[in-house]
Amino acid sequence: MRTHHYPSDVTDEQWALTEPLIPVYPGGRPRKTDVRDVLDAVSYILRTGCRRRYIPEGFPPRSTTGRYFDEWRSNGTLDRLHDALRREVRTKEKPYRPRSSARVDSQSVDTTSGGEERGRDDAKNVDGRKRHIVVDSMGLLLAVLVTAASVDDGRAASALFARLNGQPMGKVTRMYADSKYHDM
Structure with missing residues (x-):
């Protein structure tokens, strides 16, 4: 112990x-x-x-x-x-305060190992991978997608949002994202 x-x-x-x-x-x-x-x-x-x-x-x-x-x-x-x-x-949420929004964003991270999911994000000057994450308004994780850093956020959006199937979206009516997720 x-x-x-x-x-x-x-x-x-x-x-x-x-x-x-x-x-x-x-x-x-x-x-x-x-x-x-x-x-x-x-x-x-x-x-x-x-x-x-x-x-x-x-x-x-x-x-x-x-x-x-x-x-x-x-x-x-x-x-x-x-x-x-x-x-x-x-x-434990209060029933009169259902979550009605979610957020999506990505983060490019350096990696030293090779593999399929590796590329260069010239905008961030990063060689590696990109994590695309969707969270609800409480910050609880709903979906994650890891791609090569070179993958555009808009291109990754459809695969990321496909991972939301079966997730407890409840009353989510609005998704906040930056302009890079233009293909949503």
Whole structure:
């Protein structure tokens, strides 16, 4: 059991909601690591942008945290956890204040690794990738699309908005965007 806690740690209420969503595999050796500590470590990495090798002491070993993170990302567990927590936040909204707007924007980031999704954004002087993100007015994530930095926002808009299918858009009637999303 850890002694030091961080603002990124899941609360007891969040843990009660997310624990049933974490896969348990029958057979094999019993777990020695507290999965809640692993979730706290993953949350710490995601919240702070910290690299795995810089995880503070007290969390499970970085190899363990990395293994769980990679597994949860590939099998959809992180998506299910995020969706459950987002649903919980939305249920606590006041019914007379439904969210009626969302925002979309992109950010170009340098990358050193190659791959298909890499290009040059001359406007920002960046070689790498571009993250296109849609959030609701509470700042809750609705959709993400990663493209090469050279991809124009207007060209990426249709693929990004296709990812909104099945998302809890509710009463969203207005989408705010900069002029680069001209093809919406």
